[in-house]
Amino acid sequence: MLLTANKTDLAIKGKLFRGFGDASRLSILDALRDKPLTVGEIVEVTGLSQSNASNHLGCLRDCGLVVAEQNGRFVTYQLSDDRVGDILALAESLLADVARGVYECTRYNQ
Amino acid sequence: MLLTANKTDLAIKGKLFRGFGDASRLSILDALRDKPLTVGEIVEVTGLSQSNASNHLGCLRDCGLVVAEQNGRFVTYQLSDDRVGDILALAESLLADVARGVYECTRYNQ
């Protein structure tokens, strides 16, 4: 057992990826790739319920993937960094070529 | 509700990211960034149990993130594509600058 990265590092990296690892959050991140949006706009675009969207936004904020800015009674969200979009683009590219079987992955058995 | 990516696409992309979204699988992927390894070597390096490592490898294989090759009674795994390492590197870079709060993210409440 010759771990280079320690357990905490791996756990944190795992959490970062799990930030991307949900269809609802991905729909939010995708929407924000174009331009910053208010929560209401995000709800509109994604079709998520208000509380669900807000919960996911809280998760994405905690994970550092998006940042929020209060504008009057609206809160506008945007991607925190270009690399968030870069990771999404890389994943899409990978998916196109390599990861066709992904829809499986129902854990071990299927 | 003006989704650009459809539900299936988002679900698949989510699954891809969840492939990366676990500390045990990340320890495997990290190990494979250096060089291809047999299952036994992966067990040794990561400290995972044999069955657990094998299950995770099955998951990573299904997700297209690694490929397996039988060599005698050994099975050697390697990353399926350079972009797998690229995504890991991008995530590390992002984590270093932006995502310090990630260790939170205990879902909504904390």
Add this chain to the structure above:
DNA sequence: ATAACATATCATCATTTACTGATATGTTAA
């Protein structure tokens, strides 16, 4: 101050997912 609106929080429930231990499959050597 009150009403209306925008967003956040929280408890609950259902589902997903990780780990373990036992066992099965497959491969090589004696």
Add this chain to the structure above:
DNA sequence: TTAACATATCAGTAAATGATGATATGTTAT
């Protein structure tokens, strides 16, 4: 062919996670 080894599968259990609905907080206008 039998034993030893390498890996895979699978059932069972515990924990993590997502969606919902109700409610709370915060902001602006009247």
